[in-house]
Amino acid sequence: MATMDDVARVAGVSTTTVSHVLNRTRPVSERTTDRVMAAIEQTGYSQNTIARAMARGRTQSLGLAISGLANPYFSELIAAVEEAASAAQHTLLIADTHDDPEHELEVVRALVERRVDGLLLAPSAGAPSLALPYLAGQSLPVVLLDRFVDSSLDQIGSENVEPTAALVDHLVACGHTRIGFVAGSAELSTTLERLAGYELGLERGGMAFEPALIAHGGSQRAGAAEATRRLIGLAEPPSALISGNNAMTIGVLEALQGLGRRVPDDIALVAFDDFEWADFFSPRLTVIAQPTDELGLRATELLLSRLDDPTLEPRTIRLPATFVHRESCGCRDSS
Amino acid sequence: MATMDDVARVAGVSTTTVSHVLNRTRPVSERTTDRVMAAIEQTGYSQNTIARAMARGRTQSLGLAISGLANPYFSELIAAVEEAASAAQHTLLIADTHDDPEHELEVVRALVERRVDGLLLAPSAGAPSLALPYLAGQSLPVVLLDRFVDSSLDQIGSENVEPTAALVDHLVACGHTRIGFVAGSAELSTTLERLAGYELGLERGGMAFEPALIAHGGSQRAGAAEATRRLIGLAEPPSALISGNNAMTIGVLEALQGLGRRVPDDIALVAFDDFEWADFFSPRLTVIAQPTDELGLRATELLLSRLDDPTLEPRTIRLPATFVHRESCGCRDSS
């Protein structure tokens, strides 16, 4: 594979000059430029990012470590981050943490070893004891995504409390009095906040908080199915369910179908997180939609700005999420 | 950030030795090993993949260039490839071609510039005139995924003809006589093959082939919605529809809903490609499911084997796809 030296030789100039025409980093006469371009063409030269990174001390790449790459929420996030990154001339390296602290540490380490210039991380519940301490020793710009765990770092995510409360408000308005909540992993800040929103909604609706109506679904599909079965198996089962995130929503529906309960005829269901296809399948889910595009864009901007100026004060940003009214709540009003 | 020299200095050995203990690439006394490990700990040393790649002439990474990262079919593929790659100690660099020849060339070039050791590519329709010729000049091991375009390269994908014919067979068995087909981009091999399967099924069912019943949906959701409207608008509209891939299936349903046609009551629908959640939403889609996991695994093995031995003859592999009977076909039989 042709190197810069090959190009220089063919063009009859120094590698310095080749480098400068490639990077437009100092004026080069038109004649020389042409010769170099011709030589590049002729040799089929292709830049070597590795060597360049080595010489410059930065890779012009960003790392993105999240869980469940296939999760539609994260897919949209990836697309947005990728776009923002490449607009700023950065490549994106993506890794899946599997939401497991050990694995997370491993992939974060891999990203560091690849010398990404900055890192976007959706921290797992165990991050504060593994990945984050590791990162603290690496002097690498980091922004935390989705979940809030360390205010000494830049963090960005959605509003959780009020939107979840809005879900409850709506169900209450629909006449429900027993509302079950399929919650995520208890260690995640999002879970805690959505639970707080659930309680807030209950309170606003003048309803008693009943611990038995909360079932932990572990943020994953299987756990949510399990949790749903527990809720439905209650002596006084809920007449409406709230699912804490999109992966769990699939699990809830799976369980409901297994139990022969139809949505919304037999039971109402609303959820946190939207699906791209939610309008075209039934039950048509009433949900809270996160502003994933903006989340990805702003997160990347946050990171890039810190690369620019590492002395910036840590920032925490909350973006609003919106209520999308469809039919799984079983009401006809547009509350 | 600590370098190997720092570690060597602290441990009181040469960098050579540090390198060798890190890579287990030649015996080192236990005592020395311990000193080195301690020094690594103490300095917080983290390997530098960039420098290592530079010195070794390979990056221990593979590139994956596909379109529609969010597409569930590709998401599963990514997961499988990633797993196989990391099992073989390779990092995966993922890029989205957007199924656009120009953009594809750009991302393929970016991957080459990052010096991936090998490349997995789901070629766009225009690949033979841009990305492939470029790659031909790069002496980089490549395997083509999903779509077949160049038998001088390794290629792997699913069976398309017979499975699509099976979809038709089933609809015929359900009593349908006018079956519409929402086809993908006309330049893709998958589209051609699925069309061939459609015709084959028609023929086996003793039905006339009617060009008007084929509408090109451009492989994307929007185009498929459009195509569906054309089909439904026919003087003699079809009583059953076949969608050529998962992105288009969403578009078909979108259009059908807009037209107030219910599946399967007003019209039957079957599709190529399965969805993870297809069992829990209605219409419950009857589909052909591709063996995405195996596709990803085998594709990666193909690539790794070629890295091992570049002289191998090019191989073309077809994997079977399976019929999954649910309810959108509107029949109760389990044909």
Added chain:
DNA sequence: CTGTTAGCGCTTTCAG
């Protein structure tokens, strides 16, 4: 069992 040394392919002073 360990160290010396010569690069890998590029960027970037410093000098003309």
Added chain:
DNA sequence: CTGAAAGCGCTAACAG
């Protein structure tokens, strides 16, 4: 407007 030369941090002969 152009070049020489010194690295960037690591690996891998080669030598002991």
